[in-house]
Structure formats: structure tokens, C-alpha cells
Amino acid sequence: MTNISILILAAGASSRMKGKAKQLLPWKDTTLLGHAMEQAREVSDSVTVVLGARAELIQNAIPGTVESIQNSDWELGMGSSISKGVQHVLKENPSADGILIMLVDQPLLDAAYLNQLKSEFEKDLSKITATAYGEKIGVPAIFPKHLFLELTQLNGDIGARQLIKAHETQTAVLQPEGQEIDIDTIETYNQLTKTTP
Numbered sequence: 322m323t324n325i326s327i328l329i330l331a332a333g334a335s336s337r338m339k340g341k342a343k344q345l346l347p348w349k350d351t352t353l354l355g356h357a358m359e360q361a362r363e364v365s366d367s368v369t370v371v372l373g374a375r376a377e378l379i380q381n382a383i384p385g386t387v388e389s390i391q392n393s394d395w396e397l398g399m400g401s402s403i404s405k406g407v408q409h410v411l412k413e414n415p416s417a418d419g420i421l422i423m424l425v426d427q428p429l430l431d432a433a434y435l436n437q438l439k440s441e442f443e444k445d446l447s448k449i450t451a452t453a454y455g456e457k458i459g460v461p462a463i464f465p466k467h468l469f470l471e472l473t474q475l476n477g478d479i480g481a482r483q484l485i486k487a488h489e490t491q492t493a494v495l496q497p498e499g500q501e502i503d504i505d506t507i508e509t510y511n512q513l514t515k516t517t518p
Contacts, residue, residue: 332373363432400475
């Protein structure tokens with residue numbers, strides 16, 4: 322059985338969301354963060370949320386079955402959140418074969434898709450398994466054990482995408498079908514809530 326830990330990055334300030342904490346926006350019968358945690362828990366028992374902006378407010382929405390850590394350097398960028406999260410995973414689940422990094426604002430990439438990523442990763446535990454968005458490749462992505470050290474060394478705005486690019490020849494890529502929408506603005510959120518059953 323492949324041992325995968327999941328990191329949900331939820332540290333951002335949601336600066337384009339007109340003052341709302343994106344993580345706590347309603348989604349179906351929960352919130353964007355609640356939905357991300359539910360999907361992650363269907364794939365792994367080892368789930369960690371990385372918090373930053375409004376951490377105390379958002380912390381209250383995290384159940385006891387999910388670990389959370391605070392990145393006090395969240396303003397430095399996504400790389401610092403990945404680094405802190407991976408360091409935590411290595412302490413809590415040192416035998417992990419891979420770490421799946423996902424965002425809180427891609428609700429259409431559900432447990433079924435995350436399980437597809439996991440199945441692809443299981444074909445070759447030495448490769449990154451990532452998600453394609455047209456020409457770009459990014460998260461959700463699973464990183465193999467031999468890249469954990471590099472993940473802990475990320476900082477600032479140098480995030481997962483740059484690491485994937487550096488190891489492109491050792492990356493398996495999945496293309497989701499119309500599910501890869503990021504909720505970056507309140508307009509995108511409003512549109513998506515109207516069209517998602």
C-alpha cells in the first residue's frame with residue numbers, strides 16, 4: 322500500500338476576494354477548505370493544512386482528524402508554505418512514499434481525480450505526478466521521496482511549479498477534463514457556484 326501524505330495549502334491572504342477569506346467561502350454544504358479536506362481524507366489518512374493569513378479564524382474550521390500548522394512566513398510566498406508543510410510531514414509520517422500538494426481553491430478536482438493521480442504515481446514511485454493546465458503543469462501533484470529535501474528548500478514565490486519544471490523529464494502528467502479552474506476572484510467563485518450542481 323503506497324503511503325501518501327497530503328498537504329493542503331491554505332495560507333494565502335485571498336487579496337482578490339474583496340475582503341473575504343477564500344478558505345471559508347461556502348461550497349456545497351461546507352466551505353472551500355472543508356471540501357478540500359473531505360476530498361483529501363478520501364485519499365489518505367495523513368492530511369495537513371498549512372495556514373497563514375487569518376490562521377486563528379480558519380483554524381476553527383479544521384476538525385481534529387486533520388493536522389494543521391501555521392506558517393508565520395506565509396507572506397513570503399507559496400514556497401515557504403510548502404517547505405514548512407513538508408518539514409511537518411517528514412516528522413509525522415517519515416515513511417511517506419510521496420507527498421500530494423493541493424490548493425484550497427480548486428474544488429472541481431475532487432477525490433476521484435486525486436485517486437487518479439495516486440494511481441498514476443503508483444506506476445513509478447520515482448516520478449512526479451502532476452496536473453496539466455493547457456501548456457502549464459502544476460498542482461495537485463505528488464512528489465516522490467527523493468525530492469522531499471528539495472521541497473523543504475523552497476522559499477518565497479518559488480513553488481511547486483518551478484520544481485516540476487526542473488524535473489520535467491521525470492514527471493507524469495494528467496489532464497483533467499474542465500475541472501482545473503482556480504477560484505482566484507469573487508467573480509469566478511460566483512460563476513462556479515451557479516454552474517456546479
